[in-house]
Amino acid sequence: xxxxxxxxxxxxxRGDCLEVMPMLDKVDHVITDPPYEKIMHDSKNSSRVMKGxxxxxLRKLDFGPIDSIRGEFVRLSSNVCDGWFVAFCTVEGVARxxxxxxxxxxxxxxxxxxxxPDSTPQxxxxxxxxxxxxxxxxxxxxxxxxxxxxxxxxxxxHCVNGPTxxxxxxxxxxxxxxxxxxxxxxxxxxxILDPFMGSGTTGVACxxxxxxxxxxxxxxxxxxxxxxxxxxAYSQPDxxxxxxxxxxxxxxx
Numbered sequence: 668x669x670x671x672x673x674x675x676x677x678x679x680x681r682g683d684c685l686e687v688m689p690m691l692d693k694v695d696h697v698i699t700d701p702p703y704e705k706i707m708h709d710s711k712n713s714s715r716v717m718k719g720x721x722x723x724x725l726r727k728l729d730f731g732p733i734d735s736i737r738g739e740f741v742r743l744s745s746n747v748c749d750g751w752f753v754a755f756c757t758v759e760g761v762a763r764x765x766x767x768x769x770x771x772x773x774x775x776x777x778x779x780x781x782x783x784p785d786s787t788p789q790x791x792x793x794x795x796x797x798x799x800x801x802x803x804x805x806x807x808x809x810x811x812x813x814x815x816x817x818x819x820x821x822x823x824x825h826c827v828n829g830p831t832x833x834x835x836x837x838x839x840x841x842x843x844x845x846x847x848x849x850x851x852x853x854x855x856x857x858x859i860l861d862p863f864m865g866s867g868t869t870g871v872a873c874x875x876x877x878x879x880x881x882x883x884x885x886x887x888x889x890x891x892x893x894x895x896x897x898x899x900a901y902s903q904p905d906x907x908x909x910x911x912x913x914x915x916x917x918x919x920x
Contacts (some may be wrong), residue, residue: 668754672894675901677880679868684862684883686734694881695857697807698746698848698869700755700840701740703735704763706914733760737767740862746771747860748807751814751852755781755802755840764803773807779821781844785828794920804852812914816851823847835892836866867893874900 669682680687734742741764744752753774756764761778768775781800789796804821806812825844833839837864845868853859855877861869864882873880874897882897884890 670890674894675874676875676878676898677882677897679864679867679870679890679894679897680881680883681887682883682887683885685739685743687883688747688860688862691747691860692879694747694860696750696753696755696853697744697860697862698751698845698852699861699863700838701737701863702731702863703757703838704732704734704740704760734763741767741771741773744862745807748773748805750808751812752805752807753791753802753848753852755800758797758799758801761801761803766802767900768805771805773805774812776804776806776812777821778803780822782822782824783827784824785826814852815854819851821889833866833868833892833896838890839866840868842871843869845869846876849873849876849878864893865889867896870897871900875903 669680669687672679672681679803752768754764765775765778778801780800783798783800786796786798799822823844825841825847827841829841829843831842849859849869849872856879858881859869859873860881860883864870864884867882867884870880870893872880880897882893884893907914
């Protein structure tokens, strides 16, 4: 049984995205941060530095790799998406994502880069630290691809540990980064799907920017964090955000 929570224009499902996605109507775009590749889970680099204070230090990834389900996930995304498909990945994972997207209905465009000025140093000093992360883009819509950023380069620079960081998820994306992506790739009133919602940062950006949002998250802990963060996003006094009604929970067969 899948749990469903409605908060304003955000519909959140706690369940397996491979089971929920076939039940959804078409969405305008998919913007998501799937699990990293197995090579990163097997590496010592699979720990992430959390923001200071009680959460300071290294934290191990607590979710499985994407490798075994990537092909099926791309197929389902092609079926449900009418516009942009945007998926974060490691630099090493770009080719793997391109290989999965190319046989699908959507058209692979290119990889973009998120530069992290405050990324973790290489603590053992044996080589260069990882200073950037990638995301792949593909067009699933009809006709030529369309976005709002003209000839802008696909390079985004945002600190990992900014003042809006929640800190409850080891690979949490910054709200300013996700807000920039939402502004570049989507339009007000459109519906954005995040099948790997995590702690809900994409949903927070959508709530603040007048987009409808559908999020799916398997882990109950992260799902609860996402619900609270998105509810708080609606309650903050941004002039363009209407307060969310009290959310309700109901089962979905």
